[in-house]
Amino acid sequence: MSYVRIQNLTKRFGDVLAVDRLNLEIREGEFFTLLGSSGCGKTTTLRMVGGLEKPDAGAIYLGDRCLVSAAEGMFVKPERRDMGMVFQSYALWPHMTVFENVAYPLKLRRVKAAVIRDKTRAALELVGLGGLEERPATALSGGQQQRVALARALVFSPRVLLLDEPLSNLDARLREEMRRELKALQRRVSVTVLFVTHDQMEALSMSDRVGIMNRGRLEQVGAPEEVYYQPATPFARDFLGKVFALAGKIVSSGDAGCAVKLKDLAAPPISVRSSRAAPESGWTAGQDVMVAIRPEQIGLAISASDGNPNVLPVILQASQFLGDRYEYTVAVGSESRVLTAPASQPLKPGQKIYLALDAEAITLWPTA
Amino acid sequence: MRRARMQSETFWCSVVLAGVAFFALYPILLIIVNSFQVAKPGAPALYGLQGWSAVLSQPGLKRALYNTFSLLVVRQLLSFPVAVLIAWLLARTDLPGKSALEFMFWLSFFLPSLSVTLGWILILDPDYGIANQIWKSLFGAAQGPFNIYSFWGIVWAHIGHNTTAVKVMLLTPAFRNMDASLEEASEIAGAGRAGTLVRILIPIMMPIIMVVLILAIINGLQAFEIEMILGAPIGFHVYSTKVYQLIQQEPPSFGPATALSTLVLCILLPLIVMQRRWIGRRQYTTITGRYRAKPIALGKWRYPALALIALVALVITAAPMSFVLIGTFMSLFGFFHIEHPWTLRNWSRVFDDPIFLLSLKNTVLMAGGAALFSVSLFSVVAYISVRTKFIWRATLDFISWFPSAMPGILMGLGLLWLFLDFPIFRPLYGSVWLLIIATVVSSMTLGTQLLKSNLLQLGMELEEASQASGASWWTTYRRIVLPLMFPSVLLVGVLGFIHAARDISNVALLATSGSRTLALLQLDFMVSGRYESAAVVATIVMALTTGIALLARLLGLRIGIRS
Numbered sequence: 063m064s065y066v067r068i069q070n071l072t073k074r075f076g077d078v079l080a081v082d083r084l085n086l087e088i089r090e091g092e093f094f095t096l097l098g099s100s101g102c103g104k105t106t107t108l109r110m111v112g113g114l115e116k117p118d119a120g121a122i123y124l125g126d127r128c129l130v131s132a133a134e135g136m137f138v139k140p141e142r143r144d145m146g147m148v149f150q151s152y153a154l155w156p157h158m159t160v161f162e163n164v165a166y167p168l169k170l171r172r173v174k175a176a177v178i179r180d181k182t183r184a185a186l187e188l189v190g191l192g193g194l195e196e197r198p199a200t201a202l203s204g205g206q207q208q209r210v211a212l213a214r215a216l217v218f219s220p221r222v223l224l225l226d227e228p229l230s231n232l233d234a235r236l237r238e239e240m241r242r243e244l245k246a247l248q249r250r251v252s253v254t255v256l257f258v259t260h261d262q263m264e265a266l267s268m269s270d271r272v273g274i275m276n277r278g279r280l281e282q283v284g285a286p287e288e289v290y291y292q293p294a295t296p297f298a299r300d301f302l303g304k305v306f307a308l309a310g311k312i313v314s315s316g317d318a319g320c321a322v323k324l325k326d327l328a329a330p331p332i333s334v335r336s337s338r339a340a341p342e343s344g345w346t347a348g349q350d351v352m353v354a355i356r357p358e359q360i361g362l363a364i365s366a367s368d369g370n371p372n373v374l375p376v377i378l379q380a381s382q383f384l385g386d387r388y389e390y391t392v393a394v395g396s397e398s399r400v401l402t403a404p405a406s407q408p409l410k411p412g413q414k415i416y417l418a419l420d421a422e423a424i425t426l427w428p429t430a
Numbered sequence: 431m432r433r434a435r436m437q438s439e440t441f442w443c444s445v446v447l448a449g450v451a452f453f454a455l456y457p458i459l460l461i462i463v464n465s466f467q468v469a470k471p472g473a474p475a476l477y478g479l480q481g482w483s484a485v486l487s488q489p490g491l492k493r494a495l496y497n498t499f500s501l502l503v504v505r506q507l508l509s510f511p512v513a514v515l516i517a518w519l520l521a522r523t524d525l526p527g528k529s530a531l532e533f534m535f536w537l538s539f540f541l542p543s544l545s546v547t548l549g550w551i552l553i554l555d556p557d558y559g560i561a562n563q564i565w566k567s568l569f570g571a572a573q574g575p576f577n578i579y580s581f582w583g584i585v586w587a588h589i590g591h592n593t594t595a596v597k598v599m600l601l602t603p604a605f606r607n608m609d610a611s612l613e614e615a616s617e618i619a620g621a622g623r624a625g626t627l628v629r630i631l632i633p634i635m636m637p638i639i640m641v642v643l644i645l646a647i648i649n650g651l652q653a654f655e656i657e658m659i660l661g662a663p664i665g666f667h668v669y670s671t672k673v674y675q676l677i678q679q680e681p682p683s684f685g686p687a688t689a690l691s692t693l694v695l696c697i698l699l700p701l702i703v704m705q706r707r708w709i710g711r712r713q714y715t716t717i718t719g720r721y722r723a724k725p726i727a728l729g730k731w732r733y734p735a736l737a738l739i740a741l742v743a744l745v746i747t748a749a750p751m752s753f754v755l756i757g758t759f760m761s762l763f764g765f766f767h768i769e770h771p772w773t774l775r776n777w778s779r780v781f782d783d784p785i786f787l788l789s790l791k792n793t794v795l796m797a798g799g800a801a802l803f804s805v806s807l808f809s810v811v812a813y814i815s816v817r818t819k820f821i822w823r824a825t826l827d828f829i830s831w832f833p834s835a836m837p838g839i840l841m842g843l844g845l846l847w848l849f850l851d852f853p854i855f856r857p858l859y860g861s862v863w864l865l866i867i868a869t870v871v872s873s874m875t876l877g878t879q880l881l882k883s884n885l886l887q888l889g890m891e892l893e894e895a896s897q898a899s900g901a902s903w904w905t906t907y908r909r910i911v912l913p914l915m916f917p918s919v920l921l922v923g924v925l926g927f928i929h930a931a932r933d934i935s936n937v938a939l940l941a942t943s944g945s946r947t948l949a950l951l952q953l954d955f956m957v958s959g960r961y962e963s964a965a966v967v968a969t970i971v972m973a974l975t976t977g978i979a980l981l982a983r984l985l986g987l988r989i990g991i992r993s
Contacts, residue, residue: 114614140617147618153611157633166629167619214619224618 071120082278098275113140146215161195326395357401361418457844465688481685502650513597521605534743538595542932545968549750554578558764757965804926812881834875838935
């Protein structure tokens with residue numbers, strides 16, 4: 063069931079089309095992430111949901127309630143939307159203590175003083191900041207400020223929690239910690255979350271579903287595994303993770319998928335059986351294509367295994383130790399490609415090695 | 431080698447400290463000491479409390495203090511809300527023509543108050559003021575309602591000049607730089623516009639509001655020219671005009687004058703300390719998020735607000751300026767209905783006057799000298815207090831605050847005594863140099879603080895990167911620091927020039943007939959009732975100050991860092 067419904071949302075800043083006819087439905091209790099590089103319109107979308115920007119066209123609904131509709135001239139002010147928001151800069155009010163910051167939304171709702179005290183304490187306990195109530199908000203560390211902002215956004219049990227890159231100002235270690243905590247917290251209070259980030263790790267690890275945005279439009283919406291392993295568009299493919307791609311030509315296409323002859327390589331055609339190679343995708347023999355696979359899905363061997371057509375002989379050109387894995391540069395035919403693999407045995411540059419490509423994991427793309 | 435460099439650094443820093451301390455503190459000390467000096471001028475020193483008892487017993491002196499404070503309170507009550515509203519509108523809304531309007535407030539700040547007052551006299555004089563004449567012809571009344579020579583006339587002349595403009599100048603950037611997400615967070619949390627204004631915006635702006643308020647009080651206690659022109663003729667005195675009167679009379683009565691001054695210094699010095707503390711406090715107004723403040727849509731209020739601000743901006747700039755200009759062409763200032771009201775004689779008469787030509791030369795020399803001297807001195811002081819390890823650097827910074835507590839008349843008096851006390855300065859007496867020193871010392875606080883905050887923003891890394899690339903200290907200063915600081919340096923130079931060109935209170939007691947400046951000439955003309963000649967001089971002073979301001983704006987836009 064959809065909870066937040068966004069229809070044809072459009073926003074211009076001068077000549078720039080920041081959000082372009084965006085349609086999206088977010089389910090109740092879901093952790094939904096808008097992922098994209100800066101300037102893709104994700105923050106603008108979030109701000110329109112929160113009521114901080116007015117759309118030029120389109121509408122947003124929360125349950126049955128219309129929050130904004132450009133066509134009907136309808137606009138609910140941010141203070142009437144019942145949404146919590148954590149800003150990238152945290153936006154803690156420097157003239158208030160931690161307690162006053164968190165209690166502010168309750169005070170505005172004319173909650174009784176005793177209830178305010180209990181709820182504020184509980185919210186601060188929830189984010190692990192019990193005991194710091196009387197500190198000035200800006201005297202805390204970045205991670206603590208972030209928790210205060212989170213407590214402030216959650217204290218009045220909002221219907222939706224909006225998070226605008228809340229982790230981007232933290233250092234790497236703290237970011238990982240907060241990522242886990244944020245997700246655990248969301249499960250505990252089961253609030254609907256709309257999260258905006260440019261960090262694919264955050265998006266993939268926390269979300270129930272991810273929407274990849276580019277130039278004001280949604281490229282693909284789906285579960286993290288889905289958007290990662292089955293990218294629907296070239297942008298989604300290249301934006302998420304690394305790609306190991308080779309050019310080729312389709313030799314045959316059938317119920318079992320396609321067979322692709324790789325350019326520059328003496329090896330027999332490889333078979334591709336992922337959903338993108340299905341007959342209804344309309345591939346025809348002779349068509350130029352690109353085959354792509356996530357580098358970590360590539361199996362690496364020092365000897366050829368018989369009978370598997372999807373094994374490519376390559377020459378190792380260079381290797382770099384990255385701590386938990388190795389990064390290898392290999393020559394496939396006349397071209398260089400990079401992949402990573404766990405360090406099982408030491409490999410030497412110049413050595414011949416074999417790459418096993420899983421037929422189910424390879425995706426096929428038309429070349430322009 | 432390194433040790434030798436450290437020692438020479440300490441030596442030069444000490445020289446600067448000694449020089450600054452001498453010129454900034456010694457005059458204050460002289461004032462305080464002389465308040466206990468009761469001997470007649472010229473007679474051997476004799477100490478006693480007569481000066482103080484005169485202040486406490488003479489009704490005129492107490493009255494002057496009372497007038498000073500009632501003027502101050504009324505002015506601030508009227509101008510503060512207006513200035514906050516204007517600053518907010520200029521900084522945070524979609525008001526059309528914002529930058530032009532903001533520049534008009536800067537222009538108003540640069541205008542000499544004596545010239546502005548002259549313009550207002552022409553409009554609001556009880557007899558021939560144009561506003562009163564219009565009133566009389568409209569309603570057939572025998573007498574118009576306006577009288578510039580009154581308490582409210584003085585209040586108006588102040589509000590119509592610096593009192594509002596300086597607040598708008600300081601508050602607008604602060605409102606502009608505030609992180610908009612602080613307001614948005616409040617709206618999301620459930621507060622409306624008004625709630626956010628009262629609970630979030632104003633409390634966050636409190637440090638800068640306090641700084642502006644204290645500055646306003648200090649400026650109010652230093653006010654001189656307007657009261658001198660508008661108050662003295664009706665026997666209305668504030669303490670600065672009283673001090674001037676006591677010193678100028680024959681024989682001068684220095685005891686009560688210095689005692690009154692010391693009393694005011696006792697009020698001003700704590701204010702300086704307070705102001706320093708508020709400025710030192712962490713400023714909340716910083717840009718943090720990527721989102722620049724989105725201007726608030728005024729909707730149907732857009733054009734009424736524009737009309738209001740444009741009216742204010744015109745009233746404080748165009749109105750006095752154009753009336754002064756009209757005045758220069760009148761045979762008899764303010765009389766439009768005589769047989770030949772218009773003439774060019776005023777201009778030719780003034781330009782034929784050797785005294786005018788000498789004053790013009792003095793003014794250009796002195797203002798130019800003050801600009802150069804203040805830029806070099808203040809940048810050294812700022813550099814020492816920000817970048818060196820000199821052990822007395824905090825003291826140096828603190829001392830640089832004192833001149834702003836000294837009302838110009840007192841600074842002039844203190845420096846006059848200082849120059850007469852030390853034989854090495856005697857040759858300077860009667861020269862422009864004395865006036866340059868006086869105006870530079872009196873503008874030290876603002877100039878140093880401007881350069882200091884700019885240096886602090888630059889951060890050490892830029893200089894270190896240059897040194898790491900192999901540049902010497904001097905090359906780094908010349909190639910990195912100075913170009914990056916150029917806009918601030920230019921601003922400080924322009925402020926120094928304008929301050930000197932229009933200054934009256936600091937130099938009134940120091941100038942002789944040979945070193946008289948245009949501003950003082952204008953004052954003489956006005957005091958002796960020669961308003962037509964005064965208007966010509968006023969026009970020239972205004973052209974000098976606003977011309978320099980406009981030139982700097984052009985230069986500043988072309989050179990320097992592009993933001």
